[in-house]
Amino acid sequence: MTTPLLRGLNPEQLAAVTLPHESALILAGAGSGKTRVLTTRIAHLIQSGLASPSGIFAVTFTNKAAKEMLARLAALLPINTRGMWIGTFHGLANRMLRAHHREAGLPALFQILDSADQLGAIKRLLKALNVDDEKYPPKQLQHFINGCKEEGLRAHMVEAFDPYSRKQRELYAAYDEQCQREGVVDFAELLLRSYELLQRETALRQHYQSRFRHILVDEFQDTNHLQYQWLKLLAGEQAAVFAVGDDDQSIYAFRGARVGNMADFERDFQVEKVIRLEQNYRSHGNILDAANALIRHNQSRLGKNLWTAEGSGEPIRVFEAHSDYEEAGFIVDEVKALQREGVPLSGIALLYRSNAQSRVLEHALFNAAVPYRVYGGLRFFERQEIKHALAYLRLIGNSNDDGALLRVINFPTRGIGARSLESLQEIARSEGISLWQAAQLKRMSGKAGATISAFTALIESMRETCAALPLPEQVEHMLDHSGLVAHYKSEKEGADRLENLNELINAAAGFELEHSAEDVDGAPDALTAFLTHASLEAGEHQAEAGQEALQLMTVHAAKGLEFHAVFISGLEEGLFPHENAAKERDGVEEERRLMYVAITRARRRLYISFADSRMLHGQLRYGIASRFLEELPPQLLKRINHSGAAQPMQQPAASSAATGASGWHIGQAVSHPKFGPGIIINSEGRGADARVQVSFSHAGVKWLALEYAKLEAS
């Protein structure tokens, strides 16, 4: 038991890593060394000869997690991890479908639609079928279709008792037909197809079942119904499934995650050992005590209590601000103080419940010249210009991809207007063929026919040239000959886009370098492999990483990360827990888990702040402290105000949005001789120009000049 691999593991970790060949559930608390256990288990199985690298199937949710697992494994063992079945659910499903595309009923060059592509496909479908998109909103339909697929249901299996549902079901069926015709597959389809493939093809199923004797699942609490069924099918009777998860960190129920899979798993796989990893190596005691106390308020839990060998550490600092503006000011000051103490900005996180909250915070940080980096938002492969470029590439790979064709047939403009397109679509529909094939028929007359022919000829010529070129040159050739580069060169604000297109060539070069020429996850050629890569991992959330900056992100985005110091902002009822959550079943419990995740991100110092008033949707809203604050043991907290004194203040801080020395402040109750009682909700200007906005109980909202209005405090 003293092989170097196992050294330094605590008893629970060791037990998990060295479990015999049986299915097990590992309840891994935050900061308990989950990834280490997972990778060490794989390494242990291989090293001790209990499994060969090819007999291991390890699945994660994100590419980041998969990459980390591979990297750590490579560091533990001198083996080639390439070719091992370690990846994301979608990545592995894709690999399986590529390998058996014929049996799965897919073309060899099938392309993957991301969410935006899928939505576009649905809009196109509705238009083609003349369906009122107000009655059947595309977004809702997308949600419906994905929901069905994630339940493992094909259109014909969906129950529908009213006309509306029947229509939805019909549209689902039509959507699947359209995808099949075009040779494209959406995210949920990757999993469903691969599930059906295993279910239908007995020999194939048995092959994989006997091959993968060890299946390891990361973040098991986030699996949805289909993912669980898929794993069950793959495991068969022989495999040992090693499921690692934390029910207290389940924060994705809103997108279909079923924590219930954990209980089902215990039953379905006759799990005898539930191992709890409760020793936390990340945070000081006070932080863990707070997290434990909070999460105890949840009813449905498997039960777990984090502890640490470290001391209690500092108290949790709680700050009540008058406004979101003042809250931001407080955070800026504290960040600067931490910086002075020598804490690097990259070790500090500023978390919020919803993205909209970042604006005020960013504003304050910008004004204070504190470098920061916001996570979330547009990713590289989701940018408009990149999407256009990828559409050209997709069309080169697969001419039947109507979505790709429609995206670029008139971009840059080639004089192919709506009329020409409509007649082309008419031909395609009546013949049951793709737009490309319809264009080949050359049935269109006159100028429209000529311009369309010119387009198909262009694509054909690019296809021929590209066939002989290495991937980066293919991309470059396409960019030059499609007219994209010329188009963005002539556009006044096209410089960034040009840069991104250039970056696409680099991305292709990097991709080719990393994945040796042939056989990337079973893709038939480099271009398809690259396009798959673009769909399956849309790239970094923000381009310039590495730079020393404060880390801003939502609590969701912070899951899995840790920081020396953490600020959790906006702890108000309605915001956190979010008001919408109260309406959903178990909504508040999920919000509480979210808060639990937020707290457990902090290693040494934790700030929690809330504001009595904040701008939301363009309106000033008054809030009260979140119930989650009351659920934290008071003895762990230190309440502070802006000046650092221990008691809450009477007067607004001088730097706040209040009207300076005039004595009025936002939130103050006032009365007016004519309008009656009200509350100050906003202010602007100074001295003689000072005005306040007052929300009167009976007279509505009004702006009043302080110099003239006879306002009285009340």
Place this chain on the structure above:
DNA sequence: TTCCAACTGTTTTTT
């Protein structure tokens, strides 16, 4: 085809 004004919907999000 292009541009601007009006309109909308704003929790969280990976693949």
Place this chain on the structure above:
DNA sequence: ACAGTTGGAA
């Protein structure tokens, strides 16, 4: 507040 989308006019 604000960004993204759409519909109509130029």
